[in-house]
Amino acid sequence: MDRRAFLRTTCAGMLLAGGGMAWAQSTPRPLPIIPVTDLTGGIEDRVSLALNLSSHDFGTGVASQTFGINHDYLGPVLRAKQGQTLPFDVTNNIGDTSTIHWHGLHIPGEVDGGPHQEVKNGSVWSPDVPIVQHASMNWFHSHMHGKTAQQTYKGLAGVLLVEDDASLSSDLPKTYGVDDFTLILQDKMFDGSGKMEYELSAAVFEDGFEGNTLVVNGAIAPVAQTVPTGLIRLRILNACNARFLSLSMETGPVTVIASDGGFLSASVEAESILMSPGERYEILVDMNSVETNALNVSLDGEGGGFLANLFGGNKTTTALSLNRSAAKGFDGAIPTQLANLEPPQPADAAVTRSFQLEMDVGADLAALALAWDNYCGDAGAMAINGQPMKMDGIDDEVRKGDTEIWRISVDDQLHPFHIHGCSFRILSQNGGPPPAYAAGWKDMVHVEEGWSEVLVRFDYEATKDAPYMYHCHILEHEDCGMMGQFTVT
Numbered sequence: 001m002d003r004r005a006f007l008r009t010t011c012a013g014m015l016l017a018g019g020g021m022a023w024a025q026s027t028p029r030p031l032p033i034i035p036v037t038d039l040t041g042g043i044e045d046r047v048s049l050a051l052n053l054s055s056h057d058f059g060t061g062v063a064s065q066t067f068g069i070n071h072d073y074l075g076p077v078l079r080a081k082q083g084q085t086l087p088f089d090v091t092n093n094i095g096d097t098s099t100i101h102w103h104g105l106h107i108p109g110e111v112d113g114g115p116h117q118e119v120k121n122g123s124v125w126s127p128d129v130p131i132v133q134h135a136s137m138n139w140f141h142s143h144m145h146g147k148t149a150q151q152t153y154k155g156l157a158g159v160l161l162v163e164d165d166a167s168l169s170s171d172l173p174k175t176y177g178v179d180d181f182t183l184i185l186q187d188k189m190f191d192g193s194g195k196m197e198y199e200l201s202a203a204v205f206e207d208g209f210e211g212n213t214l215v216v217n218g219a220i221a222p223v224a225q226t227v228p229t230g231l232i233r234l235r236i237l238n239a240c241n242a243r244f245l246s247l248s249m250e251t252g253p254v255t256v257i258a259s260d261g262g263f264l265s266a267s268v269e270a271e272s273i274l275m276s277p278g279e280r281y282e283i284l285v286d287m288n289s290v291e292t293n294a295l296n297v298s299l300d301g302e303g304g305g306f307l308a309n310l311f312g313g314n315k316t317t318t319a320l321s322l323n324r325s326a327a328k329g330f331d332g333a334i335p336t337q338l339a340n341l342e343p344p345q346p347a348d349a350a351v352t353r354s355f356q357l358e359m360d361v362g363a364d365l366a367a368l369a370l371a372w373d374n375y376c377g378d379a380g381a382m383a384i385n386g387q388p389m390k391m392d393g394i395d396d397e398v399r400k401g402d403t404e405i406w407r408i409s410v411d412d413q414l415h416p417f418h419i420h421g422c423s424f425r426i427l428s429q430n431g432g433p434p435p436a437y438a439a440g441w442k443d444m445v446h447v448e449e450g451w452s453e454v455l456v457r458f459d460y461e462a463t464k465d466a467p468y469m470y471h472c473h474i475l476e477h478e479d480c481g482m483m484g485q486f487t488v489t
């Protein structure tokens with residue numbers, strides 16, 4: 001072992017009993033600023049997204065095999081404006097079939113990028129994607145049936161920021177990379193040599209794949225950023241395969257201004273916010289009165305391991321440190337009014353549907369599920385309403401423009417439920433009201449005890465050839481059959 005490797009092992013990482021290496025660092029590295037493709041000023045050419053085989057050093061000193069979208073790991077931050085149509089050319093060169101789903105966009109099924117819109121290796125998918133909705137933080141990722149988990153984990157994901165006239169003229173920080181930052185949080189597993197690994201067993205399938213190292217924008221945490229005096233805006237995506245992350249600030253509350261589908265009616269202060277895989281929140285950090293602050297991550301509830309493995313037993317660790325410089329930045333105040341958001345009206349619902357998420361189906365069905373291209377490793381199949389995902393079956397038919405109540409319940413464990421093609425409002429979560437920061441526009445809802453209910457309306461078509469999906473966003477559960485599909489006509 002050479003000296004550098006020795007130092008890395010003793011200072012940066014620590015050996016774990018059960019195999020695998022948790023990497024952390026005592027000195028934060030700079031926050032990687034993901035390059036932005038800003039289309040808000042106009043679109044002249046087609047927008048190219050090239051899915052590539054690549055390699056990337058997360059900070060272990062060793063390159064890991066990855067997928068990237070125009071980059072060596074993850075994709076660019078796309079910034080577009082309401083009213084535009086995005087002419088994408090998605091070129092697949094990863095050596096395997098893939099898809100790119102636009103998570104959070106209100107778009108017809110035929111351009112949704114779900115498992116029916118396969119892009120074969122060596123070919124190009126060219127959807128024209130209309131941006132109809134208001135300002136919101138969305139993302140895109142692989143949705144290849146049976147392979148979503150491994151392809152997304154390897155790097156097929158990116159952020160798509162939608163702006164509108166109100167957000168562009170709002171009194172909020174919006175200078176990208178200066179006072180407005182996009183953070184993609186993920187957990188990774190690295191082997192002893194520092195290479196990213198992904199391995200599944202039946203036991204791993206139960207919880208989904210969980211790494212032991214926190215990564216921010218492709219760099220091992222903690223990372224640090226120097227910021228000007230004033231308000232700082234953090235747009236945060238939990239792009240973990242399976243980890244729920246509890247976020248808090250080193251100093252002061254978490255000031256939330258937006259959830260998955262757009263701005264809250266007013267900013268909400270919370271001691272911490274719980275983010276499932278797939279969720280997005282925007283927060284403001286006031287750097288007027290403090291010289292430093294930090295975004296901390298802890299693991300909520302059960303599941304153990306992660307933080308203990310990662311941080312020498314500490315329950316909380318720093319994802320991002322903010323250090324204030326003398327420079328003057330955004331000097332506005334935290335806004336009190338953000339968006340006009342009426343309370344949801346459940347009385348408008350014409351239909352109520354029930355979805356039971358199931359961790360385990362019988363052996364007969366599990367065998368069938370494999371034939372339907374679900375991937376469960378050594379585990380039995382998972383299902384919704386007794387049926388594992390079946391590509392050539394339609395589970396629900398929704399009438400376009402109808403308001404519906406969807407009631408989601410579980411037989412075990414905490415699951416994050418996602419619906420394509422819409423934003424919804426949470427009526428109840430685990431039998432009670434959602435936290436105030438989750439009371440605005442959402443496309444993800446937590447389901448643990450009892451049930452959760454959402455109020456949803458679909459305004460775009462999804463035919464039987466290009467249906468929408470609903471599924472658990474623990475990606476291994478999704479691949480293993482905890483998914484269904486529906487038409488909107």
Ligand SMILES: [Cu+2]
Nearest residue numbers: 415472474477
């Ligand atoms: Cu699940």
